[in-house]
Amino acid sequence: GNSVTQMEGPVTLSEEAFLTINCTYTATGYPSLFWYVQYPGEGLQLLLKATKADDKGSNKGFEATYRKETTSFHLEKGSVQVSDSAVYFCALSDRSGGYQKVTFGTGTKLQVIP
């Protein structure tokens, strides 16, 4: 079956530091890849997505590139802010049995300190 593996947290960074959260996946076929973010006390919300190999998703200064050769979709941001503190989930979507199925990673907690 499909699976998503992301780096364990928590990740603690100082404000303006560079962020990388690693994500690798296992899937048959050609899945779409996503990063979701969960702020404290809230539900998940879509941060960015990429639907085919070499696509780069970007939003709010975050970006991730769909690398089929390394089956990876690492999340990066050049300069994090305190407001970026949240849990980040990598996910993939494929059409299993004719219907879309989303598989989430376990989440990586990011804490940004001033």
Add this chain to the structure above:
Amino acid sequence: DSGVTQTPKHLITATGQRVTLRCSPRSGDLSVYWYQQSLDQGLQFLIQYYNGEERAKGNILERFSAQQFPDLHSELNLSSLELGDSALYFCASSEGEGQASSYNEQFFGPGTRLTVL
């Protein structure tokens, strides 16, 4: 605000009991998804409904059941509760049922925190 509402926000109950969680999708969304988020299992997909019909099943226990009503709201019923059922339960909705080649973005509600004592 995603437009997806869930009630109640918190629920505390005892082992062996039965509870019902409610979800109202975004206006116009026909698909509803239920997820369970626990510390040890991460985010697990439970079940999906589209326009009143079950579409996909994930890791949903037999003690759990769900339905989607004609007004498109959905309920997740959890029975014979065990301590291990304590978790955050999320509902998400999307416009379509996910068959198209393009991804139907899922919009998540704020969740219901269930505590089983």
